[in-house]
Amino acid sequence: MTALGPDTGPAQITATTAGGEGLPQSHAVSGTAVPSMTAGPMTGGFWRRFSLRRPLAALILQRLGLSVGLLFAVSLMIFGGVEALPGDFATTYLGQSATPQAVENIRKDLGLDQPLTERYVTWLGGALHGDFGTSWASRNSVSEQIGKRLGNSLFLAFFAAIISVPLAVGLGMLAVQFRNRLPDRIINVISLAAISLPEFFVGYLLIMLFAVKLGVATFPATVYDSMSFGERLSAIALPVATLVLVVLAHMMRMTRAAILNVMSSAYVETAELKGLSAFRIIAKHAAPNAVAPVINVIALNLAYLVVGVVVVEVVFVYPGMGQYMVDAVTVRDMPVVQACGLIFAAFYIFLNMAADLLAILANPRLRHPR
Amino acid sequence: MTEYKNYLANQVMMGKMNRREFMGRAAALGLTISAAGTLFSTSAAAQEPKRGGHLKLGLEGASATDSLDPAKALSQFLFCANRNWGDMLVESDPLTGAAVPALAESWEPSPDAAVWTFKIRKGVMFHDGKEMTIDDVVKTLQRHTDEKSESGALGVLKSIKTIEEKGGDLVVTLTEGNADLPLLLTDYHLIIQPGGGYENSTAAIGTGPYKLTSFEAGVRATFERNPNDWNAAKRGFVDSIEMIAMNDATARIAALSSGQVHYINRVDPKTVNLLKRAPTVEILSTSGRGHYVFIMHCNTAPFDNNDLRLALKYSMDRENMVKTILGGYGKVGNDFPINETYALFPEGIEQRAYDPDKAAFHYKKSGHSGPVLLRTSDVAFPGAVDAAVLYQDSAKKAGIEIEVKREPGDGYWSNVWNVQPFSTSYWGGRPTQDQMYSTAYLSTADWNDTRFLRPDFDKLLLEARSELDETKRKDMYRTMATMVRDEGGLILPMFNDFVNASTKQVKGYVHDIGNDMSNGYVATRVWLDA
Numbered sequence: 001m002t003a004l005g006p007d008t009g010p011a012q013i014t015a016t017t018a019g020g021e022g023l024p025q026s027h028a029v030s031g032t033a034v035p036s037m038t039a040g041p042m043t044g045g046f047w048r049r050f051s052l053r054r055p056l057a058a059l060i061l062q063r064l065g066l067s068v069g070l071l072f073a074v075s076l077m078i079f080g081g082v083e084a085l086p087g088d089f090a091t092t093y094l095g096q097s098a099t100p101q102a103v104e105n106i107r108k109d110l111g112l113d114q115p116l117t118e119r120y121v122t123w124l125g126g127a128l129h130g131d132f133g134t135s136w137a138s139r140n141s142v143s144e145q146i147g148k149r150l151g152n153s154l155f156l157a158f159f160a161a162i163i164s165v166p167l168a169v170g171l172g173m174l175a176v177q178f179r180n181r182l183p184d185r186i187i188n189v190i191s192l193a194a195i196s197l198p199e200f201f202v203g204y205l206l207i208m209l210f211a212v213k214l215g216v217a218t219f220p221a222t223v224y225d226s227m228s229f230g231e232r233l234s235a236i237a238l239p240v241a242t243l244v245l246v247v248l249a250h251m252m253r254m255t256r257a258a259i260l261n262v263m264s265s266a267y268v269e270t271a272e273l274k275g276l277s278a279f280r281i282i283a284k285h286a287a288p289n290a291v292a293p294v295i296n297v298i299a300l301n302l303a304y305l306v307v308g309v310v311v312v313e314v315v316f317v318y319p320g321m322g323q324y325m326v327d328a329v330t331v332r333d334m335p336v337v338q339a340c341g342l343i344f345a346a347f348y349i350f351l352n353m354a355a356d357l358l359a360i361l362a363n364p365r366l367r368h369p370r
Numbered sequence: 371m372t373e374y375k376n377y378l379a380n381q382v383m384m385g386k387m388n389r390r391e392f393m394g395r396a397a398a399l400g401l402t403i404s405a406a407g408t409l410f411s412t413s414a415a416a417q418e419p420k421r422g423g424h425l426k427l428g429l430e431g432a433s434a435t436d437s438l439d440p441a442k443a444l445s446q447f448l449f450c451a452n453r454n455w456g457d458m459l460v461e462s463d464p465l466t467g468a469a470v471p472a473l474a475e476s477w478e479p480s481p482d483a484a485v486w487t488f489k490i491r492k493g494v495m496f497h498d499g500k501e502m503t504i505d506d507v508v509k510t511l512q513r514h515t516d517e518k519s520e521s522g523a524l525g526v527l528k529s530i531k532t533i534e535e536k537g538g539d540l541v542v543t544l545t546e547g548n549a550d551l552p553l554l555l556t557d558y559h560l561i562i563q564p565g566g567g568y569e570n571s572t573a574a575i576g577t578g579p580y581k582l583t584s585f586e587a588g589v590r591a592t593f594e595r596n597p598n599d600w601n602a603a604k605r606g607f608v609d610s611i612e613m614i615a616m617n618d619a620t621a622r623i624a625a626l627s628s629g630q631v632h633y634i635n636r637v638d639p640k641t642v643n644l645l646k647r648a649p650t651v652e653i654l655s656t657s658g659r660g661h662y663v664f665i666m667h668c669n670t671a672p673f674d675n676n677d678l679r680l681a682l683k684y685s686m687d688r689e690n691m692v693k694t695i696l697g698g699y700g701k702v703g704n705d706f707p708i709n710e711t712y713a714l715f716p717e718g719i720e721q722r723a724y725d726p727d728k729a730a731f732h733y734k735k736s737g738h739s740g741p742v743l744l745r746t747s748d749v750a751f752p753g754a755v756d757a758a759v760l761y762q763d764s765a766k767k768a769g770i771e772i773e774v775k776r777e778p779g780d781g782y783w784s785n786v787w788n789v790q791p792f793s794t795s796y797w798g799g800r801p802t803q804d805q806m807y808s809t810a811y812l813s814t815a816d817w818n819d820t821r822f823l824r825p826d827f828d829k830l831l832l833e834a835r836s837e838l839d840e841t842k843r844k845d846m847y848r849t850m851a852t853m854v855r856d857e858g859g860l861i862l863p864m865f866n867d868f869v870n871a872s873t874k875q876v877k878g879y880v881h882d883i884g885n886d887m888s889n890g891y892v893a894t895r896v897w898l899d900a
Contacts, residue, residue, distance in 0.1 A: 085781065086781030086784055086785045087781045087783075087784035087785070091784045092781070092783075092784065093444075094522070099524050099525045099816060100816060101519070101524060102520050102521065102524050105519065105520050136435075137433075137436070138434075138437045138587055139437065145434075149434075204620055207620075208624065211624060212624055212627055212628045215628060219625060219628060220428070220616060222589060222590055222614050222615075224584070224586060224589065224590050225584070314621075315620070317428075317614065317615065317617075317618070317625075319588065319589040319590075323434065323588065324588070327433040328435060330433070330435075330780075331433070331435050333435055336435075
């Protein structure tokens with residue numbers, strides 16, 4: 001009897017912990033991203049006129065172009081990164097029980113004996129036609145498998161988002177209203193405590209309390225095809241609660257800081273002295289200026305909810321994209337890693353772009369950079 | 371002692387032992403009469419399996435990259451899942467490890483054990499309603515051994531020359547005699563599939579007690595009972611099975627103690643004592659053949675010096691390892707890879723103990739100076755880094771300095787194990803002693819991870835392989851064990867138990883010495899006591 005994969009488990013957990021926690025911090029909040037790309041001399045005249053007449057459309061076009069380039073770079077980096085990892089698919093998939101003949105057969109079968117560039121070009125050719133290939137490990141279509149996992153991830157992220165975003169913004173406003181008084185302090189302490197605890201620990205606490213001790217929540221949170229919508233909702237209750245606790249503080253504190261910052265500025269004071277109503281001040285003068293940083297933080301947290309929750313997935317046994325990608329990286333299943341990486345990158349790019357656009361729409365000043 | 375108690379209880383359950391015999395043996399074990407009586411009655415009461423119910427398992431070791439092709443089953447999850455839907459030609463006895471008939475009714479070797487004839491069971495139906503034929507059997511074995519094979523069983527079946535059908539029987543011809551061939555066919559990859567699985571290897575159509583109803587790689591698998599099971603009297607008691615992938619140890623424990631699943635595998639020795647306190651939970655610990663090892667390359671300096679190797683062997687505090695690293699769920703090892711769970715185990719070899727004086731003596735004799743570099747990682751075995759540090763400590767008392775280098779877990783099996791001269795590793799068991807030695811101690815073996823290059827050992831191994839006289843064979847195995855123990859590059863501090871856990875509702879668990887999770891048969895053997 002062969003050894004049964006002793007090379008699973010601990011390695012995955014460490015890898016994912018690092019990935020999951022690195023995401024939110026590593027992106028600086030770029031509140032006033034600005035269209036300042038220089039166009040080529042050939043199209044210079046047309047582009048300048050176009051961007052003057054339709055600044056928003058120009059911005060969107062520019063961003064889309066950049067995104068494509070970025071995605072291309074990401075695919076190149078993922079490919080290089082996976083190649084640089086020790087061992088290839090054949091050896092890591094077979095693990096300790098690899099025989100030279102089996103390794104050789106797998107390599108030949110998958111074309112791993114071809115040179116690096118050739119393999120990349122072949123993959124890229126397929127991807128450009130929308131064909132992400134088949135998973136090396138399971139021999140199933142990547143698009144089909146990812147569809148299901150991505151659906152699960154989005155399902156979880158969606159419910160975490162529709163609870164956490166209004167809650168965070170609402171609590172942030174409440175904290176402003178009661179600034180430096182008891183409600184503000186309570187909100188701050190609780191949300192900071194929740195963000196300070198690692199997400200897996202929050203998850204374990206919730207499991208212990210609601211699933212083991214009280215027995216009211218569904219655990220494990222595994223979802224599958226034959227489940228009804230209600231069952232699914234009940235299955236994801238605990239992971240959603242965990243995610244809400246994890247992302248809440250970040251958004252809440254940014255809302256609070258942004259509003260406080262604007263409310264203490266000179267033009268709000270002027271508006272007050274002019275005798276405008278409080279509602280009019282907030283809606284017309286304060287909100288457009290406060291909304292940009294808040295939207296950016298929300299966008300980052302949404303992106304995190306989609307791509308960075310692998311630890312929560314593992315703890316709650318939830319079949320999302322994160323675990324899928326980690327499994328694929330563990331055995332160097334290149335087509336799956338590439339597809340997952342590109343989808344994650346696309347989400348980041350799209351959400352950041354949406355945040356910038358919303359900020360610009362909300363605040364006309366940002367349309368005319370100095 | 372727990373193992374022996376389990377063994378006795380198992381014997382009763384299988385009807386092999388009557389009450390009187392049982393009480394006598396249990397008394398010899400030191401159990402009081404009343405305790406033994408209770409044990410007998412609970413085991414005997416367990417004889418009547420209840421049918422029905424939905425069994426839920428929470429298992430570690432699934433991955434999104436899993437494939438249902440039995441040739442590629444590597445994970446714990448698939449090992450267990452495939453047992454539900456498929457059968458091999460031969461199974462191993464859970465208590466003695468001997469070969470017992472499954473899809474092959476009986477077999478007969480030629481006098482030199484090089485040609486084997488298997489009678490195939492008649493009237494067995496595949497899940498798709500077709501009858502299993504000799505053609506399916508021949509093609510299955512061919513698929514796992516042909517030149518395009520990517521099967522995990524390829525290494526085990528290397529010595530097969532031809533596989534053919536003669537007069538309705540399966541005839542397997544080997545390149546050299548092998549008395550253990552039936553046991554090799556118990557390998558969990560060798561599930562008989564329609565047409566050998568050439569057409570549709572991942573269809574999961576087999577002859578097993580359960581039909582696969584849904585499978586999502588790395589997430590979940592569900593099964594329903596096969597109404598046409600050929601062996602229905604002895605297995606397949608629950609109506610349906612649900613296997614959930616749970617790679618997080620804490621999640622498994624939470625799911626079991628909240629009653630969401632009936633059975634979990636891989637209970638961490640560090641938390642087993644906490645889990646034991648839960649009133650609804652039963653710890654199922656089975657002694658096994660897997661072992662945690664520290665391996666030195668016998669042909670690489672400084673480990674090419676047998677005195678240094680002996681010094682390092684005597685520096686190992688085995689008792690402490692079992693206590694600390696395994697939480698007591700294991701047995702001390704004796705520097706050869708075989709324990710008493712193997713058939714023909716050579717008894718009477720002196721147990722090597724921790725002896726700093728002897729270690730210092732051999733160390734001085736070896737003339738080595740300076741630190742010895744040991745590479746390790748937590749993927750080598752659970753707690754490997756801690757074990758290396760403990761070892762460093764016990765060696766220090768003998769005046770030997772060991773430098774522990776922690777390697778990344780990713781790629782450990784391709785870059786450190788079997789590459790670097792001194793590292794930590796793990797071996798699962800093999801069905802036979804011959805297999806264990808051929809896999810890792812034969813000069814020409816790919817996984818000779820101690821670089822044990824001894825022509826006299828190789829010769830003995832080949833002789834023993836075709837020897838049908840068991841007494842002679844056992845003597846040969848004793849000589850081989852002594853060679854590895856005293857001259858090899860293997861430091862084997864411990865054999866780990868398989869530690870699983872179930873709720874008290876689960877009955878009829880068989881402590882199978884073959885492999886983890888009742889040799890993967892857990893779902894087909896247990897029943898639920900409502």
